Amino acid sequence: MTIDRGIPIKNVYYMLTYAFKELKRNNYEQIAGEDFEDIHELFAEILSLGIAYLLKQGLHRQYVIHEDELQTLRGKLSIHQTVKKRMTRDTHLVCRFDTFTENNVFNQILKSCVLLLLRHSDVSADRKAKLRRLMVYFAAVDKISSSSIRWDMLRYDRNTRTYQMLHSLCYFLLQSRLLTTESGDVRMERFSDAHMNLLFQRFVMEYYKKKHPEYKVKAKQIKWDMCEDESTSASMLPVMLTDITLTLGGRTLIIDTKYYGQTVRENMGKISIHSPNLYQIHTYVTNEDKYHTGLVDGMLLYARTSSVIQPDTQFKNHDGNIFMVKTLDLSQNFELIEQQLEDILNYKI
Numbered sequence: 001m002t003i004d005r006g007i008p009i010k011n012v013y014y015m016l017t018y019a020f021k022e023l024k025r026n027n028y029e030q031i032a033g034e035d036f037e038d039i040h041e042l043f044a045e046i047l048s049l050g051i052a053y054l055l056k057q058g059l060h061r062q063y064v065i066h067e068d069e070l071q072t073l074r075g076k077l078s079i080h081q082t083v084k085k086r087m088t089r090d091t092h093l094v095c096r097f098d099t100f101t102e103n104n105v106f107n108q109i110l111k112s113c114v115l116l117l118l119r120h121s122d123v124s125a126d127r128k129a130k131l132r133r134l135m136v137y138f139a140a141v142d143k144i145s146s147s148s149i150r151w152d153m154l155r156y157d158r159n160t161r162t163y164q165m166l167h168s169l170c171y172f173l174l175q176s177r178l179l180t181t182e183s184g185d186v187r188m189e190r191f192s193d194a195h196m197n198l199l200f201q202r203f204v205m206e207y208y209k210k211k212h213p214e215y216k217v218k219a220k221q222i223k224w225d226m227c228e229d230e231s232t233s234a235s236m237l238p239v240m241l242t243d244i245t246l247t248l249g250g251r252t253l254i255i256d257t258k259y260y261g262q263t264v265r266e267n268m269g270k271i272s273i274h275s276p277n278l279y280q281i282h283t284y285v286t287n288e289d290k291y292h293t294g295l296v297d298g299m300l301l302y303a304r305t306s307s308v309i310q311p312d313t314q315f316k317n318h319d320g321n322i323f324m325v326k327t328l329d330l331s332q333n334f335e336l337i338e339q340q341l342e343d344i345l346n347y348k349i
Contacts, residue, residue, distance in 0.1 A: 007330045009036040014334045015203040016046075018210065020165045038122035043173060047117070048130045050166045051110060055137055060106045060160050063098040070095050101140070105154070106163050108144040111135065113170040115143060146174040172198060197259035200303055200330075204257055205244045207341055212246075220245040220254075225290035242284055246345075252296045254284050255344075259303040273300070273311055273325055285321050294320025299344070304329040314347065322347070 013031060017023045023031075023046070031049070036042045054060075067078065069085070075097025082094045114131050117123050151171055156164045175198070209217045222240040244255040258277060281298040289296035304310060304327040314324040324347060328340050 009039060009042055011330055011334055011337065012039055012199070013042055015199055015330075016042075016169075018206040019199060019202040020168050023165065037124070040117060040120050040122045041124060041127060043169060044117045044123045044127045044131060046169060047110070047114060047166065048127065048134060050162075050169075051114070051134045054110075054162060054166075055134070057162065059102040059137065059141075060104065060163065061100055061102045062104050062106075063100055064104055065096060066099045067094065067096045069093070102138075103141050105144065105149070106160060106167075107138060107141045109149060109167055109170050109174075110163075111138045111141045112143045112146070113173055114138075116173065149174070196303070197257065200259045201243045201257040204255065204301065204328075204341065207338070208244070208246060211338075211341075212345070214248060216245075216247040218245055219243060222284055222288050225287045240284060240287065250293075250295050252288065253345075254281065254288065254296065254298045255301050256281050256284070256299070257301050257303075278323075278325075281323065285323065289319065289321060292319045297322040297324070297347075299324040299326060299347075301344070302327045304331070 013023075013036075031042070031045055036045070067081075068074075069090075069092040071092065073093055074095045076095065078094040078096055082092075085092055085094060114135060118128050118131055151167075154167065205217060205219065208215060220242050222242065224237050224240070226237070242254050243257050246253045246255070256277065258274075260274075277300050281300055285296050285298040298321070300311075302311060302325070310327045311325040312327060314322060316322050326344065328337065330337060
């Protein structure tokens with residue numbers, strides 16, 4: 001089966017294996033041989049296998065601060081709250097104390113993500129039943145809203161490392177979900193271009209990290225090539241963060257990935273590249289190459305669409321910087337996708 005643009009679900013799985021390396025280990029390998037009707041089916045299967053593995057190890061437990069009204073003192077006394085109680089002739093003490101519990105953010109994220117999948121119409125009844133059986137072990141775990149999750153505050157150690165890949169997957173899913181209808185029901189959106197672009201970007205980056213260790217591959221923050229004076233503050237300028245930056249020796253290639261419904265624009269019969277995209281990659285390259293060496297190049301890499309015209313061009317400015325616009329066909333066999341990524345590194349002008 002395929003998702004939009006004819007991309008086979010199996011190719012999405014292969015992209016995920018690069019984005020989340022854990023999928024190549026443990027009991028996830030069996031997924032590669034299965035056929036999935038929908039991308040949410042794939043995600044549901046990965047989560048069910050991952051959570052089952054966690055349960056064998058035991059759900060992560062940690063100390064969490066809890067506040068309760070007690071007859072006797074436990075932990076620290078919340079003086080302000082207790083005084084308010086006494087003013088209403090309530091003799092309870094309001095205490096704050098630590099409890100060692102599985103009801104923590106690590107497990108709350110998993111439960112919230114599973115509950116969303118259980119509401120999704122494209123997840124089969126069999127997989128929903130499997131997820132429900134697993135949720136029995138999460139009875140003491142609360143749900144958490146995606147907006148309240150501090151993803152940047154999560155820290156993984158030896159005891160929580162097995163959660164990291166599943167949380168990455170949950171992040172990918174939870175960012176696609178919150179549509180509240182007038183009746184108050186919550187439903188998950190279809191996988192949108194924005195969500196596929198997130199996977200597309202991470203897949204390309206992790207592919208080059210794995211296949212080409214000779215390159216330095218990262219998402220790099222580029223500094224603005226400007227003089228700061230009393231009237232201009234650099235902190236007022238927007239942050240320039242590349243999708244992918246590859247560096248080898250003295251040469252750098254900046255790749256900006258795009259997953260759009262249309263890769264080109266037509267106006268009055270004229271076909272052109274999306275101007276904001278071109279301005280963006282041009283800004284990245286010229287600010288990174290502030291000494292005008294010509295050793296920094298830029299590429300807009302689009303996921304191929306069904307449009308008749310697909311961008312495939314390149315040009316050079318007066319400093320010698322090369323700018324390219326390419327497409328990557330994700331509907332092909334995965335070996336051909338890998339070959340296209342290899343060809344990108346062999347560009348010439």
